Amino acid sequence: MNRGMNHTRESGPDLATAAIALLHRDLTLAWRRIGDAMNPLLFFAMVALVFPLAVTPEPEFLQKLAPGILWVAALLASLIGLSALFAPDFQDGTLEQQVLSPLPLSFIALIRVIGHWLSTGLPLVVLTPVIALLLGFPAQSLPALLLLLLLGTLFFSLLGAIGAALTVSLRSSGLLLPVLILPLAVPVLIFGARGSQMAMAGEWPAGPVYMLGFLLLLAASLGPLAMAGALRISLD
Amino acid sequence: MQTQSLSDPAPLLQVDQLEIWRGEHRLVHDLSFFARPGDIIHLKGPNGSGKTSLLRCLAGLSLPDAGTIHWFGQPYANRVGPEARARCRFVGHLDGLKAGLDVRENLRSLQALNGATGNIDGALAAAGLSSRATVLAQHLSAGQRRRAALARLHLGSADAWLLDEPFTALDVEAVAQVGTWIADQVIAGGIVILTTHQALPAHLKAQEINLGGNA
Numbered sequence: 051m052n053r054g055m056n057h058t059r060e061s062g063p064d065l066a067t068a069a070i071a072l073l074h075r076d077l078t079l080a081w082r083r084i085g086d087a088m089n090p091l092l093f094f095a096m097v098a099l100v101f102p103l104a105v106t107p108e109p110e111f112l113q114k115l116a117p118g119i120l121w122v123a124a125l126l127a128s129l130i131g132l133s134a135l136f137a138p139d140f141q142d143g144t145l146e147q148q149v150l151s152p153l154p155l156s157f158i159a160l161i162r163v164i165g166h167w168l169s170t171g172l173p174l175v176v177l178t179p180v181i182a183l184l185l186g187f188p189a190q191s192l193p194a195l196l197l198l199l200l201l202g203t204l205f206f207s208l209l210g211a212i213g214a215a216l217t218v219s220l221r222s223s224g225l226l227l228p229v230l231i232l233p234l235a236v237p238v239l240i241f242g243a244r245g246s247q248m249a250m251a252g253e254w255p256a257g258p259v260y261m262l263g264f265l266l267l268l269a270a271s272l273g274p275l276a277m278a279g280a281l282r283i284s285l286d
Numbered sequence: 287m288q289t290q291s292l293s294d295p296a297p298l299l300q301v302d303q304l305e306i307w308r309g310e311h312r313l314v315h316d317l318s319f320f321a322r323p324g325d326i327i328h329l330k331g332p333n334g335s336g337k338t339s340l341l342r343c344l345a346g347l348s349l350p351d352a353g354t355i356h357w358f359g360q361p362y363a364n365r366v367g368p369e370a371r372a373r374c375r376f377v378g379h380l381d382g383l384k385a386g387l388d389v390r391e392n393l394r395s396l397q398a399l400n401g402a403t404g405n406i407d408g409a410l411a412a413a414g415l416s417s418r419a420t421v422l423a424q425h426l427s428a429g430q431r432r433r434a435a436l437a438r439l440h441l442g443s444a445d446a447w448l449l450d451e452p453f454t455a456l457d458v459e460a461v462a463q464v465g466t467w468i469a470d471q472v473i474a475g476g477i478v479i480l481t482t483h484q485a486l487p488a489h490l491k492a493q494e495i496n497l498g499g500n501a
Contacts, residue, residue, distance in 0.1 A: 064401065071398030079386045143380025150345060151399035152372035158399075282365070286348040 068153055069161045076165035086134065090170045091177060094127035098181045109186050116185035117246035121239050124174060124199060128206035129228050131170045135162065135211055136218045136281065145218075149285055156274035159281065163211045163273075171203035187250055194249035194259075201262040202242045208269040209234055215280035238265055296359060297322050298445055298477050299344070304353035306339050313339050317353070319495060321446075323475040326468065326490055328482070331497035337481040338379065338450055340497065344479065345376040345448050358445070372401065373445040377452060381435035385424035389415055389434050392423055397441045404442035412467070413437035414460070428455040436464060439471075447471055449480040465490060 080087040101119045102112055139145040148158050178199055179192050187195060213230045220226065245258025297320035306314040313336025321327055329337045342348045344355065346366030354361055357370040366374070383392045393406045410416050413433040423431060432455045439447060447468075453461050465487030468478050486492055 068398045068401070071395055075384070075387065075391070075395040078391065079384060082386045138384075141380075142384060143378060143382035144384055146347060146376070146378055146380065147382045147396060147399060149347060150371055150374070150376050152368040152401060153399060154368070 065153070065157065068151075069157075072158065072161045073165045073168070076162060077169060080165075080169035087131075087169050088173075090127040090130045091173045093130055094123045094174050095177060095181060097123040097126065098185065102185070113186045113250060116182070116187060117243045117250060119185065120178070120182065120195075120199075120246060121202070121243040124203060124242075125206060125232075125235055125239055127174060128171065128203055128210060129231065131166070132210040132214045132227060132231075133224070135166050135214045137214070140218045140284065145281065146285065149282065155278035155281060159211065159215065159277035160270070160274040163207050163277075166211070167204055167207040171207050174203055175199050187246075188252075190252070191246075191249040194255055195246055197259060198242050198245045198249070198255065198262060201259070201266050202238050205238050205262065205266045205269050206235060208266070208273040212273055212276045212280065215277040215284070218281065219284040238262060241265075297356075298358055299479075300356040301344070302354045302356075304340075304343070304355070305351045306336060306343055307351045308336070308339055314350075314497060317495070317497075319493075321477040321479065323445075323477065324472045325477050326472055326486075326492040327477070327479045328486060328492040328494045329479065329497060330481075330494055335497040337497055341376075341448050341450050341479065341481060342378070345374065345378075346371065347376075374448060375400075375439050375444040375446070376448045376450075377435050377439065378450045381423075381431045382438075383423040383431060383434055386422065388420045388422050389426070389437075390419040392434060393437060393441065396438050400438075400441060404440060406441070409437045409440035412440045414463070429457060429460065432456055433460060436467075439467060443474070443476075445476050447476065447478045447480075449478065449482075451482055452480055453482050453484050462487060 098119055101115070105115065106112070136145060139148065149155055151158065175196060178196060182192060182195055183189065210227075210231050213227045216230065217227050241258040241261045245255035245262070248255040248258065300320040302318050304314055304317040305312065317340075319327070329340060331337055339348070343350050346362070349365075356362075357366060358373060360367065360370060362370070382396070383389075384395075387395070389410065390406060393409060397404070397406065407416070410419050413436060415430065415433055415437060418426065418430060418434075423434065426434065432452075436449075436452060452464055456464065461484070468480075468490055471478055
């Protein structure tokens with residue numbers, strides 16, 4: 051045995067180091083199961099591209115529908131990967147270790163949501179220019195559109211994570227999760243789609259951007275506390 | 287009781303009149319005990335008698351229905367505080383390993399969570415997993431997974447070890463090995479609280495707490 055036991059109190063874990071280690075862990079896992087991680091992205095692209103075929107590919111008509119199609123596809127795609135956020139950790143016991151860590155559980159939850167967004171939400175935002183141009187968005191509307199979607203997908207991840215934390219111990223959370231999340235996602239859907247319409251018309255969507263920013267801050271500050279509480283209850 | 291602990295008789299863990307219910311069953315009733323530095327506490331009882339529930343309760347994963355728990359002299363009302371959590375290590379039924387990460391990566395992420403300073407190679411060597419460091423956890427045998435789970439006891443030091451059936455799936459050699467770890471832990475003034483249906487290695491002097499079955 052080569053361990054020396056000393057009873058000097060170890061200094062608490064460094065938040066930045068822990069955050070990097072958690073992100074590294076989650077992104078490594080996502081990378082090794084890249085097929086699963088790409089599911090939401092694939093879904094997003096398919097919905098957005100199949101829609102014009104079913105309705106009509108006429109540009110004037112498509113332009114009216116495009117903002118709505120894009121946001122509905124983004125919302126539904128965000129919901130798809132959510133059950134993979136906390137449930138696997140619950141099943142293999144790593145969630146127990148996270149709860150027992152001296153770090154605040156809300157901090158761990160926030161970092162894990164960011165990791166989840168980096169592997170599902172960010173690729174979606176990156177793919178958006180291609181989809182948007184195909185749906186008839188003018189090129190000069192793209193910066194505003196990307197900003198709106200950046201804020202919106204982060205919000206969907208944070209909100210969805212609360213639902214994922216609440217349903218983590220349920221065996222079949224498949225249907226419950228969207229039912230729980232969708233009503234609360236509606237404001238972002240409305241403001242996001244309206245902002246995208248404005249961007250398409252050549253206006254800068256200041257109002258919707260502020261609104262989404264405000265909702266995102268609200269979700270980022272209160273969401274992790276709700277997730278921590280929900281995770282603790284689920285483990286009890 | 288060992289050398290340095292005599293100068294500090296204050297219990298690290300004190301449990302008073304604890305009561306735990308699981309659904310309709312009262313598993314633990316009016317349980318009081320304490321653990322001083324150097325103590326091994328062996329929770330005994332048939333399946334379903336509440337050993338795991340008690341251990342999870344002590345770790346702070348669940349709340350008792352009545353009674354109080356003091357860790358390191360501090361009471362905890364709702365949950366075990368961060369200082370106490372930093373001084374405890376819990377190895378439960380679940381191994382707490384990600385199947386998609388190799389053994390070293392698993393230990394590294396646990397180390398970051400605990401803020402432990404201990405070195406990973408040392409922990410791997412102690413657990414006899416040095417040659418398996420880069421094998422994904424999903425490719426390990428049950429016994430190797432258990433070793434990897436127990437290896438985190440060697441990531442830095444902790445005053446209290448809470449072990450739920452630590453010997454499950456371990457071979458004879460590894461059981462003896464873990465027995466030595468436990469002996470070293472209490473000699474250094476720590477405490478170990480464990481459940482097991484196997485006989486403890488003979489050199490370990492444990493206090494036994496019997497959880498008698500369903501009340």
